[in-house]
Every structure is written in C-alpha cells, then in structure tokens.
Amino acid sequence: MITRDAVIARLNTIAGPDGATPLGRSPALSEVVIAGAKVYFSIAIDPARSQELEPLRNRAEGLVREMPGVDSVIVTLTAEAAPASSGAARASARPAAPAGERPLGPKAASQTKAGVPGVTHIVAVASGKGGVGKSTVACNLALALAKQGLRVGLLDADIYGPSMPKLLALSGKPEVIPGRRILRPLVAHGLKVMSIGFLVDEQAAMIWRGPMVMSAIQQMLREVEWGELDILIVDMPPGTGDAQLTMAQNAALAGAVIVSTPQDLALIDARRGVAMFRRVEVPILGVVENMSSFICPHCGGRSDIFGHGGARDEARAMDVPFLGEVPLTMALREASDQGEPIVVRDPHGPEASVFMDMAAQLAGVLGGTPRLRPAPRIVIE
Numbered sequence: 431m432i433t434r435d436a437v438i439a440r441l442n443t444i445a446g447p448d449g450a451t452p453l454g455r456s457p458a459l460s461e462v463v464i465a466g467a468k469v470y471f472s473i474a475i476d477p478a479r480s481q482e483l484e485p486l487r488n489r490a491e492g493l494v495r496e497m498p499g500v501d502s503v504i505v506t507l508t509a510e511a512a513p514a515s516s517g518a519a520r521a522s523a524r525p526a527a528p529a530g531e532r533p534l535g536p537k538a539a540s541q542t543k544a545g546v547p548g549v550t551h552i553v554a555v556a557s558g559k560g561g562v563g564k565s566t567v568a569c570n571l572a573l574a575l576a577k578q579g580l581r582v583g584l585l586d587a588d589i590y591g592p593s594m595p596k597l598l599a600l601s602g603k604p605e606v607i608p609g610r611r612i613l614r615p616l617v618a619h620g621l622k623v624m625s626i627g628f629l630v631d632e633q634a635a636m637i638w639r640g641p642m643v644m645s646a647i648q649q650m651l652r653e654v655e656w657g658e659l660d661i662l663i664v665d666m667p668p669g670t671g672d673a674q675l676t677m678a679q680n681a682a683l684a685g686a687v688i689v690s691t692p693q694d695l696a697l698i699d700a701r702r703g704v705a706m707f708r709r710v711e712v713p714i715l716g717v718v719e720n721m722s723s724f725i726c727p728h729c730g731g732r733s734d735i736f737g738h739g740g741a742r743d744e745a746r747a748m749d750v751p752f753l754g755e756v757p758l759t760m761a762l763r764e765a766s767d768q769g770e771p772i773v774v775r776d777p778h779g780p781e782a783s784v785f786m787d788m789a790a791q792l793a794g795v796l797g798g799t800p801r802l803r804p805a806p807r808i809v810i811e
C-alpha cells in the first residue's frame with residue numbers, strides 16, 4: 431500500500447520551488463492526500479512564477495505516478511498572495527489559460543486569469559448555505575437554457591458534495607484527450623457536464639485543504655474540452671469561504687445567481703453571498719427563491735412551509751433582480767432523485783415553466799453583457 435512517507439521520500443529526490451530545499455521537506459508542499467491508489471497534493475508558489483514552475487509540477491507528478499501501487503496523481507500549483515498587514519486572500523496560480531485562447535484587450539492582457547477559451551459567459555450558481563437546492567436549480571436552469579437553443583455546459587464545482595452524477599444519472603470517467611492532457615466532458619440531455627464526482631472519491635475531496643479545492647476548480651474550468659459554449663453554468667460549493675471567493679475572483683464570471691430558501695436564516699446567508707460577489711465586482715444576475723411553497727401532490731393545495739416571498743423582498747432590498755420562485759414539490763424531488771431532472775421529465779409542467787422563465791430572463795441579461803470581464807483581485811482583511 432502506498433504511504434505518505436514513501437511519497438514524501440520520493441519528492442525529496444527533487445528540489446522544491448526555491449531550487450534548494452528538497453520538495454518533500456519544502457514548506458511549499460501541502461498535505462499529501464492518499465485515497466486508495468490516488469495521490470493528491472499541491473505546491474504553493476509565487477503566482478508570478480507559475481509558468482516557470484510548471485515543469486516542477488510535472489516532474490513531481492511523474493515521479494509519484496511511477497511508484498508501485500499508484501494509479502493516478504493530481505498535483506497542482508497554488509499560490510498565497512503576498513501577506514498584507516493582516517492576512518491575504520489565497521489565489522490559485524495555475525498557469526494562465528493555454529495558448530490559442532481568445533486575445534484579450536490591452537488591460538486584460540496583464541491579468542493572469544481569464545475566461546475559458548470558446549466559452550462566452552461563465553455564470554456561477556451559488557448559495558450562502560448548503561441544502562437550499564443550489565444544485566437542483568443549477569441543473570434545471572442549465573437544461574432550460576439549453577432548451578432555448580443555447581450551447582450550455584455545466585461544471586459541478588461543489589467539491590464537497592458533487593451532485594451532478596446523481597442528478598443527471600451520469601457515471602463513468604471522462605476520457606483524457608490523447609496528447610492534450612485535457613478531459614472530455616460527459617454529455618447529458620445536450621449539456622456538457624464535468625464534475626469532481628467523476629474524477630475522485632467523494633471522501634478524498636472531503637479532506638482537501640482550501641488551496642487544493644481552488645486548484646481543482648481551476649483545473650476543471652480550464653483543462654476540460656468545453657468547446658464552443660454560450661453559457662457555462664458553475665454549481666459552486668455552498669457558502670462564502672476561500673474556495674468560493676477564489677472562484678469568484680479568478681474565473682472571469684459574467685455574473686452570479688444566488689439561490690435561497692425563504693427563511694430568515696437562509697436569507698442572511700444569501701445576503702453574505704451577494705456581498706461576496708459584489709466585493710469582487712461580479713454582477714448579481716438574480717436571486718432565486720427555492721422551496722418557495724409546498725404544493726400538495728394530493729389536493730394541489732399550497733402551504734408556505736418555509737415562508738414565502740422572503741427572497742423577493744430581500745432581492746428588492748439589495749437592489750438585485752429577482753428571477754423567480756421554485757415551488758417545493760414531490761415531483762421535483764423525485765425527478766432529481768431518479769436522475770431525470772424535472773425540466774426533462776415534465777417540460778411543460780409548473781416547475782419546468784419556472785425554470786424556462788428564469789432561463790429566458792438570464793439569456794436576455796447576458797445578451798447585453800460583454801464577452802469577458804477581467805478578474806479583479808482582492809485582499810481579505
């Protein structure tokens with residue numbers, strides 16, 4: 431069985447980023463995570479050296495891959511921004527998107543982060559807290575956008591609880607495109623889909639540290655053959671921590687959709703989500719109220735279990751668009767659980783029409799959004 435010590439001993443045979451300290455002993459080396467025959471670690475570097483240190487990343491990956499008992503290895507470069515007086519935001523330092531990327535304007539040319547080649551708009555679907563139905567909304571919204579004739583991708587960046595394999599009944603591993611070291615996404619109902627759930631055991635991702643999470647998300651954005659897409663919907667990890675912030679600041683997002691249930695507590699978290707995106711100047715495309723009211727499958731009666739209209743009021747108070755209310759229904763939950771989202775199962779039903787309406791609003795707003803916006807950088811106090 432592969433051990434952490436054996437991996438570290440192997441990494442000690444090459445010098446770390448400072449060119450002298452063996453990598454296994456270098457403070458730049460993250461925790462080495464071993465899950466069965468898979469090994470994951472990251473190397474923290476100065477972002478300015480990301481291109482220069484790519485060969486080191488490659489070498490480290492190759493060395494560990496050669497070890498008996500190792501099936502696959504993921505090594506990523508991550509960076510800690512130079513510490514400010516009271517702390518600093520971490521930022522992923524994967525090299526800038528590969529050659530062949532669309533040319534950027536003169537200002538954006540100096541940025542290390544950019545859009546994804548071929549993808550017109552990247553839209554994050556986020557929530558201030560878990561369990562509010564963010565993945566359900568992301569998936570059905572993506573499908574509704576595809577039904578409007580758009581080319582849509584869906585990136586499940588919810589590293590801690592990837593939902594798309596189940597929601598879309600997708601299994602199997604994405605294949606690596608020979609010679610290009612990038613992955614081919616899986617396809618469901620016309621959507622191109624990538625999920626960390628296709629790549630690693632859930633338990634492995636659960637114990638990743640912040641920089642590894644950020645790096646994995648960056649990789650899934652940039653090292654997947656998305657092709658030409660009008661919209662890439664990103665199902666974000668729930669919450670407003672480092673990983674979410676890094677994604678928000680690094681991914682040239684066209685905007686974010688915030689999902690909330692109507693309860694006060696969820697709305698407080700949703701407000702936090704809105705504030706996070708605003709801090710990094712990502713436009714809020716809208717707020718969605720999920721589980722808005724319960725529609726009884728027997729009598730058709732409506733009960734406002736979690737209250738009703740809270741998100742609409744909150745959106746108004748925050749001066750952001752309100753995209754609509756998704757009811758809490760058995761049909762929606764069952765469709766999701768059975769891997770056939772409601773927009774596919776019952777495309778003319780009441781739930782699907784809510785998503786179609788939201789998709790039309792989003793497509794309308796995005797139609798007037800510039801193709802790419804540069805990613806601002808911020809420092810957290």
Ligand SMILES: Nc1ncnc2c1ncn2[C@@H]1O[C@H](COP(=O)(O)OP(=O)(O)OP(=O)(O)O)[C@@H](O)[C@H]1O
Pocket residue numbers: 557559560561562563564565566567588591593668720721722756757758759760762763764766767
């Ligand atoms: N409108 C709805 N009606 C009925 N069930 C719903 C609705 N929205 C979500 N659910 C159910 O609630 C559960 C949580 O939904 P989902 O996984 O989409 O939430 P999430 O916010 O992405 O969760 P996490 O943050 O844990 O990833 C799922 O079982 C889903 O089927």
